[in-house]
Amino acid sequence: MDPVLSRLIEWGVFGFEVGRGAHFLAQMRALQLLTRIAVPGGFPTRVRQKSIEAGLRQELFELFRQEARLFADRKLPLAMLKPEGLIRHGLRVGVLLVDGVRLLRQKKAGRTTQFSEEAREKADEKPRYYQRNFHFQEDGYLSSRSAELYEHQVEILFAGAADAMRRLALRPMLERWGPTGVPGAGKGLKILEVAAGTGRTSRFIKQLLPQAHLTVSDLSEVYLQKARRELAEFDHVDFVEAPAEALPFQPGQFDAVVSVFLFHELPLEVRRQVLAEKIRVARPGALIAAVDSIQPHDFPDYAAVLEQFPRDFHEPFFRNYLENPLEGLLEQAGLRAVAKQTGFVSKLVHGTT
Numbered sequence: 001m002d003p004v005l006s007r008l009i010e011w012g013v014f015g016f017e018v019g020r021g022a023h024f025l026a027q028m029r030a031l032q033l034l035t036r037i038a039v040p041g042g043f044p045t046r047v048r049q050k051s052i053e054a055g056l057r058q059e060l061f062e063l064f065r066q067e068a069r070l071f072a073d074r075k076l077p078l079a080m081l082k083p084e085g086l087i088r089h090g091l092r093v094g095v096l097l098v099d100g101v102r103l104l105r106q107k108k109a110g111r112t113t114q115f116s117e118e119a120r121e122k123a124d125e126k127p128r129y130y131q132r133n134f135h136f137q138e139d140g141y142l143s144s145r146s147a148e149l150y151e152h153q154v155e156i157l158f159a160g161a162a163d164a165m166r167r168l169a170l171r172p173m174l175e176r177w178g179p180t181g182v183p184g185a186g187k188g189l190k191i192l193e194v195a196a197g198t199g200r201t202s203r204f205i206k207q208l209l210p211q212a213h214l215t216v217s218d219l220s221e222v223y224l225q226k227a228r229r230e231l232a233e234f235d236h237v238d239f240v241e242a243p244a245e246a247l248p249f250q251p252g253q254f255d256a257v258v259s260v261f262l263f264h265e266l267p268l269e270v271r272r273q274v275l276a277e278k279i280r281v282a283r284p285g286a287l288i289a290a291v292d293s294i295q296p297h298d299f300p301d302y303a304a305v306l307e308q309f310p311r312d313f314h315e316p317f318f319r320n321y322l323e324n325p326l327e328g329l330l331e332q333a334g335l336r337a338v339a340k341q342t343g344f345v346s347k348l349v350h351g352t353t
C-alpha cells in the first residue's frame with residue numbers, strides 16, 4: 001500500500017480510538033460525579049497519583065498505537081471499528097448512570113445477590129460462585145436487561161479500551177494464520193470461544209477469519225441470545241450454553257480455544273478446571289489463549305489500582321486472581337511456549353497444547 005495512505009490510516013485510527021476513549025471516559029467521570037452526589041463516597045475511585053495516572057494513559061495510548069499500526073497494515077479490517085448507532089448509544093447512557101447509583105447503594109448495603117424475578121429463576125441452576133452481580137450491573141449475567149447493557153458498561157469501565165483489549169486475543173491468530181481478514185481466511189479451522197458473553201470478541205474473530213467455524217459458548221442463556229442476534233450476519237457459527245469447566249465437546253476438536261475477561265471472575269479451583277477443559281477439547285498443537293486483567297507482577301506500580309478494583313465493584317475472586325499469575329496456571333496445565341503481551345490494564349496469555 002502507498003506509505004502515505006498507510007500513515008494516514010494509522011493516524012486516523014489512532015485519533016478515532018483516542019476520541020472514542022475520551023467519549024467513554026467522559027461517561028465514567030459523569031458516573032463518578034453522580035454517584036458521589038447520590039451516595040457518600042461514590043465510585044469508581046479516581047486514580048489521584050499523577051505518576052500512575054500518566055503511566056496508565058501511556059499504556060492506553062500504546063495499545064491504541066499498536067492497533068492503529070495493525071489496521072494500517074491491513075492486518076485487522078477497518079470494519080471492526082464500526083460504532084453503534086448514536087440514538088441507541090445515547091439512550092443507554094442515561095440508563096447506565098441511574099443504574100450505577102442504584103448498584104452502588106445495593107453494594108453498600110451488602111445486597112450483591114439481589115436479583116430480578118427473571119434472573120432469580122435462572123440463578124438457581126447455576127454454580128454458586130456465578131449467582132451474583134459483577135461490575136456495576138444488576139442481575140449478574142442472568143437477565144436480558146443485563147445483556148443489553150453489558151458491553152457499554154465495560155467500555156465505560158475501561159475508558160473505551162475494552163474492544164482494543166479484546167482484540168489482543170487476535171494477535172496469536174494473526175501470527176499463526178495470517179494473512180487474515182480476506183474472504184477465504186480461516187477455511188478448515190475450528191475455533192471455540194468460552195465465556196463469550198454477548199459475542200463481542202466472537203465478532204472480531206469472524207471478521208478476521210470469515211471461513212473459520214466458530215463455536216460461541218457461555219453459561220448465560222440470555223447473553224448467548226444477544227450474541228446470536230449480534231452475529232446473525234455470519235456463517236459457520238454455533239452457540240452452546242455450557243459451563244467452561246465442563247464443556248460438552250469431544251476431546252481434540254479445536255484449533256484454538258480462547259476466553260476474554262473470564263478468569264478473574266472465577267474461584268482458583270474453577271480457573272484450573274476451565275484451563276484443563278480448554279486444553280482437553282483442543283487438538284495437539286492448538287492455540288490456547290486468554291485475555292484478562294493484568295496482575296501485580298506485570299506492573300508492580302499499579303498494584304494499588306488493581307487492589308482498589310474489587311473494593312469499588314463486586315468482584316469476589318479478583319483478589320485471589322491477583323495472587324495467582326495466569327502464566328503460571330498455563331504452564332502448570334502443561335502448555336508449551338507460554339507467552340504474554342500486555343495492553344493497557346489487560347494482558348493476553350497464550351500457549352500451545
Ligand SMILES: C[S@@+](CC[C@H](N)C(=O)[O-])C[C@H]1O[C@@H](n2cnc3c(N)ncnc32)[C@H](O)[C@@H]1O
Nearest residue numbers: 141195196197218219220223242243244260261
Ligand atoms: C466479564 S464477562 C466477559 C464476556 C466476554 N468474553 C467479553 O469479552 O465481553 C464474563 C462472562 O463469563 C461468563 N461466565 C462466567 N463464568 C462462566 C463459566 N463458569 N462458564 C462459562 N461462562 C462463564 C459470563 O456469563 C459472562 O458472559
